[in-house]
Amino acid sequence: MLPELVRRWAGLWLALAVASAWGAKAPLAVDEIAPGVFVHRGEVAEMAADNGGDIANLSFVVGERCVAVIDTGSTAAIGQALLAAVRLKTGLPVCYVINTHMHFDHVFGNAAFEGGEARFVGNQRLPASLSARADGFVQRVTETLGDAAAGTRAVYPTVLVDRDSTLDLGGRRLKVEAWPTAHTDNDLTVYDEKTGTLWTGDLLFDAHLPVIDGSVVGWLKVLDQLEQRPVRHLVPGHGRADVAGTDALARERAYLADVAATVRKAIRGGQGLRAVIDAGEGKAMAGWQLSEAFHPRNLSAAYTELEWED
Numbered sequence: 001m002l003p004e005l006v007r008r009w010a011g012l013w014l015a016l017a018v019a020s021a022w023g024a025k026a027p028l029a030v031d032e033i034a035p036g037v038f039v040h041r042g043e044v045a046e047m048a049a050d051n052g053g054d055i056a057n058l059s060f061v062v063g064e065r066c067v068a069v070i071d072t073g074s075t076a077a078i079g080q081a082l083l084a085a086v087r088l089k090t091g092l093p094v095c096y097v098i099n100t101h102m103h104f105d106h107v108f109g110n111a112a113f114e115g116g117e118a119r120f121v122g123n124q125r126l127p128a129s130l131s132a133r134a135d136g137f138v139q140r141v142t143e144t145l146g147d148a149a150a151g152t153r154a155v156y157p158t159v160l161v162d163r164d165s166t167l168d169l170g171g172r173r174l175k176v177e178a179w180p181t182a183h184t185d186n187d188l189t190v191y192d193e194k195t196g197t198l199w200t201g202d203l204l205f206d207a208h209l210p211v212i213d214g215s216v217v218g219w220l221k222v223l224d225q226l227e228q229r230p231v232r233h234l235v236p237g238h239g240r241a242d243v244a245g246t247d248a249l250a251r252e253r254a255y256l257a258d259v260a261a262t263v264r265k266a267i268r269g270g271q272g273l274r275a276v277i278d279a280g281e282g283k284a285m286a287g288w289q290l291s292e293a294f295h296p297r298n299l300s301a302a303y304t305e306l307e308w309e310d
């Protein structure tokens with residue numbers, strides 16, 4: 001009885017000590033989905049005060065020499081909580097911070113990793129796309145989260161990937177790969193050779209309705225390639241921590257193909273953008289969360305893209 005109590009107190013003390021050392025942020029909860037591969041599962045939700053912007057899956061991979069972080073969250077505070085989670089698992093330095101694309105919920109924790117030896121890695125098109133939106137993103141995060149967004153600002157990748165590149169963590173290599181426009185124009189995937197783990201960023205959504213901010217046609221083409229990859233672990237940008245062996249890719253393909261087909265049919269039938277959006281308004285898409293918020297936006301994005309196709 002007593003040793004158990006002592007163990008609990010010791011664990012609590014350690015968590016509090018780490019939290020106070022890293023800006024009073026409790027470490028994010030993580031699952032070790034493969035040896036040395038840790039994933040924090042964000043809530044499937046829109047950013048709101050009650051979730052503090054903790055809405056995307058964030059990961060880190062531990063090598064023999066150093067650690068790579070993959071996506072950093074919506075705020076500097078979430079980045080600090082992610083760093084605290086790293087510190088609970090290893091004392092090795094963070095040498096790479098990889099951003100899978102420029103959306104605020106994946107990049108705005110970067111500031112927590114400045115000042116050490118971390119190099120920031122992204123698709124070569126990320127800096128331009130983030131810089132076009134950074135002010136709007138910061139404003140939105142600050143308005144929604146208030147004090148919880150303190151210190152949040154854009155920190156840009158300087159190691160830019162135009163096709164692919166390999167990052168060495170010591171006894172562990174990560175292959176990063178830049179993709180043509182799909183979810184956004186600056187998507188990047190990460191593959192850990194040692195465990196066969198593929199991080200898709202938001203090229204794959206699980207549970208959360210996919211969000212089109214690039215090209216629905218391009219995204220379907222990228223899915224053709226991702227579906228061919230033999231992987232043992234598959235980490236989506238939102239939803240479950242590991243969806244390998246599930247129908248997640250097929251479900252996303254079915255949704256995106258349905259959006260494209262619906263919009264093409266409407267365009268051929270002479271329907272305007274407003275009518276298409278109105279028809280999708282409030283429509284719950286079976287098996288997907290947040291469809292009321294994102295389905296109309298996807299119809300709008302697809303309409304704008306497909307309006308002038310041959």
Ligand SMILES: [Zn+2]
Nearest residue numbers: 101103183202
């Ligand atoms: Zn995204």
